[in-house]
Amino acid sequence: MHNFILARVDKALSEGLDPSALRTRFPPEPNGFLHLGHAKSICLNYSVAERGDGAAMNLRFDDTNPEKEEQTYIDAIREDVLWLLNEDGKAKQLADLPSFGVERFASSYFEEIYQAARQLINKGLAFVCSLTPEEMTQTRGTLTSPGQNSPYRDRSVEENVKLFEAMRNGEFEDGQHTLRAKIDMASPNINMRDPILYRIRRTEHHQTGAIWPIFPMYDFTHPISDALEGISHSLCTLEFEDHRPLYDWVMREVDFATLGAPDVPALPVQIEFARLNLNYTVLSKRKLKRLVDENIVNGWADPRMPTIAGMRARGFTAKALNHFCRMIGVTRSDAVVDVSTLEFAVREDLNERAPRAMCVQDPLKVIITNYPEGQTETLDAARHPQNPDFGTRTVPFSREIYIEADDFREEANKKFKRLVLGKEVRLRNAYVIRCVDCVKDAAGKITELHCEYDDKTLGRDPEDRKVKGVIHWVSAAHAVPLTLHLYDRLFSEPLPEANKDVDFLEGLNPNSLQIVEGALGEASLAQDGGGFPLQFERTGYFIAAGPQAPGVYYRTVALRDTWAGGADDNG
RNA sequence: UGGGGUGUAGCCAAGUGGUAAGGCAGCGGGUUUUGAUCCCGCCACGCGUUGGUUCGAAUCCAGCCACCCCAGCCA
Numbered sequence: 001m002h003n004f005i006l007a008r009v010d011k012a013l014s015e016g017l018d019p020s021a022l023r024t025r026f027p028p029e030p031n032g033f034l035h036l037g038h039a040k041s042i043c044l045n046y047s048v049a050e051r052g053d054g055a056a057m058n059l060r061f062d063d064t065n066p067e068k069e070e071q072t073y074i075d076a077i078r079e080d081v082l083w084l085l086n087e088d089g090k091a092k093q094l095a096d097l098p099s100f101g102v103e104r105f106a107s108s109y110f111e112e113i114y115q116a117a118r119q120l121i122n123k124g125l126a127f128v129c130s131l132t133p134e135e136m137t138q139t140r141g142t143l144t145s146p147g148q149n150s151p152y153r154d155r156s157v158e159e160n161v162k163l164f165e166a167m168r169n170g171e172f173e174d175g176q177h178t179l180r181a182k183i184d185m186a187s188p189n190i191n192m193r194d195p196i197l198y199r200i201r202r203t204e205h206h207q208t209g210a211i212w213p214i215f216p217m218y219d220f221t222h223p224i225s226d227a228l229e230g231i232s233h234s235l236c237t238l239e240f241e242d243h244r245p246l247y248d249w250v251m252r253e254v255d256f257a258t259l260g261a262p263d264v265p266a267l268p269v270q271i272e273f274a275r276l277n278l279n280y281t282v283l284s285k286r287k288l289k290r291l292v293d294e295n296i297v298n299g300w301a302d303p304r305m306p307t308i309a310g311m312r313a314r315g316f317t318a319k320a321l322n323h324f325c326r327m328i329g330v331t332r333s334d335a336v337v338d339v340s341t342l343e344f345a346v347r348e349d350l351n352e353r354a355p356r357a358m359c360v361q362d363p364l365k366v367i368i369t370n371y372p373e374g375q376t377e378t379l380d381a382a383r384h385p386q387n388p389d390f391g392t393r394t395v396p397f398s399r400e401i402y403i404e405a406d407d408f409r410e411e412a413n414k415k416f417k418r419l420v421l422g423k424e425v426r427l428r429n430a431y432v433i434r435c436v437d438c439v440k441d442a443a444g445k446i447t448e449l450h451c452e453y454d455d456k457t458l459g460r461d462p463e464d465r466k467v468k469g470v471i472h473w474v475s476a477a478h479a480v481p482l483t484l485h486l487y488d489r490l491f492s493e494p495l496p497e498a499n500k501d502v503d504f505l506e507g508l509n510p511n512s513l514q515i516v517e518g519a520l521g522e523a524s525l526a527q528d529g530g531g532f533p534l535q536f537e538r539t540g541y542f543i544a545a546g547p548q549a550p551g552v553y554y555r556t557v558a559l560r561d562t563w564a565g566g567a568d569d570n571g
Numbered sequence: 572u573g574g575g576g577u578g579u580a581g582c583c584a585a586g587u588g589g590u591a592a593g594g595c596a597g598c599g600g601g602u603u604u605u606g607a608u609c610c611c612g613c614c615a616c617g618c619g620u621u622g623g624u625u626c627g628a629a630u631c632c633a634g635c636c637a638c639c640c641c642a643g644c645c646a
Binding site: 133140215274358 | 578581594596605606608638644
């Protein structure tokens with residue numbers, strides 16, 4: 001992995017920065033589940049932590065807004081970060097990861113942040129403002145015109161101290177006062193127009209309970225938290241670029257030594273990078289939350305969701321996600337990555353690790369008329385075509401089998417490589433059969449096929465002719481019934497958020513989930529305990545839904561299909 | 572129209588004055604008991620645009636254009 005941030009880190013290292021002083025943090029707010037965009041950030045932050053001996057990445061819950069945050073999100077985030085960074089599954093907890101530092105909460109620093117505010121008040125750099133929210137908005141100015149000073153801007157240090165303490169003691173109602181930095185109401189950067197540092201929220205906080213009726217804002221909390229953790233590189237997304245002057249202002253004006261900050265070679269620096277966008281989906285917690293709240297999906301971990309938990313449920317691997325993050329790079333330009341890149345990363349990993357099996361989604365009965373009735377033979381089939389270490393499984397073969405209905409045509413052109421009336425095809429892992437008859441019901445619907453097998457074609461090709469097609473099948477008497485969940489992109493619009501005048505839900509794909517009942521899997525699937533990906537040959541990668549839904553498989557991703565494009569010419 | 576950013580192929584993305592890496596997608600071919608995998612080949616006379624500097628410019632300079640972010644007591 002290489003990018004402009006790592007380049008900057010390497011440069012600092014080459015200029016003498018002690019590798020053990022390298023420290024990053026991943027700072028999610030626990031107000032939703034982590035998604036692919038967070039995976040990019042985690043991957044980046046962790047890659048910096050892997051640059052040197054003693055370097056580390058912290059996990060810090062940025063929990064300064066109790067109204068939107070929940071313990072359940074904290075638990076989910078912790079699980080997702082561990083899963084993502086624990087590709088080999090060896091670590092039992094975050095602390096076991098080689099380059100992981102510590103887990104913290106911004107709320108762990110509420111006392112220090114409060115003291116920092118006191119410092120600023122004492123330096124005359126912060127004041128208690130009693131403007132109403134409406135007045136605050138009115139006096140902030142606009143993008144093109146300066147704001148006006150608050151009438152409370154010149155309160156004495158003593159009065160500010162007294163009021164701020166009263167705020168802390170819970171003596172005021174929500175919104176009655178705020179603590180503001182005294183910077184410059186005429187700054188062209190709106191973030192510097194006397195930004196709010198603290199607001200009153202008499203709400204129970206998931207970590208600190210009722211002890212704090214006031215909560216620091218992100219812009220004040222973040223630099224202080226970074227300094228207290230000895231963060232060297234504070235990586236965030238582009239929209240925070242305008243906040244960097246404020247970040248640096250806090251760094252400059254607060255005396256961190258008296259707050260107990262570690263002795264580090266330098267103050268943290270904030271570096272911004274472009275957030276991830278993926279087409280045919282949305283990557284914003286606010287929008288994903290709507291999908292959950294409006295029951296458009298089945299929770300944050302719905303396999304269609306681009307959340308870490310959703311993708312995990314669907315069978316994506318941590319390795320694939322990390323690989324994807326390395327593939328897309330890290331830059332400062334807005335980019336929309338094509339889903340095909342993600343699918344490639346997933347297939348690449350699954351191809352290596354998924355044992356093969358056969359499953360017929362839309363069964364069509366085939367009777368092998370020249371095969372003895374009542375006979376069953378067990379055929380050996382490799383679990384992986386390229387890797388013998390996977391071993392073999394046994395596949396029962398008998399007189400009645402099922403094949404995929406779509407693998408048969410009464411007539412077809414030469415491009416069609418599957419079974420055609422009067423022609424031959426190879427049954428995967430078994431014999432070559434020839435279709436001799438096609439039985440239909442009164443409505444003309446094909447109900448079963450009569451075929452003959454060539455008993456000299458097990459494990460070898462016929463000598464006098466070429467059979468090019470191979471199809472999958474299951475033995476009728478041994479097949480296990482399965483239910484398949486086939487997922488498609490959640491949105492049919494490539495950029496659901498592109499048009500600001502149209503609700504992004506308008507772009508939803510109504511067929512993002514197709515449930516296939518009555519699929520038939522090969523006998524060995526009865527023993528599948530789940531927990532690892534499978535490839536159903538010729539169709540896709542699947543993973544068992546789990547013990548609470550036996551026989552249900554989720555399709556992780558379909559196999560690449562170079563034939564699909566010519567489907568209108570497929571005979 | 573204030574401030575901050577970004578423009579290299581259909582999508583990502585290297586490149587930092589010496590003559591356009593790589594990946595995805597796509598296309599063509601080979602191997603194949605998965606139309607998968609794997610392998611080989613093709614895919615930017617041009618880097619938003621117009622000028623300028625230079626022996627030489629995606630890289631330096633100037634102008635212009637397009638797009639993104641900022642007016643939460645959200646992060």
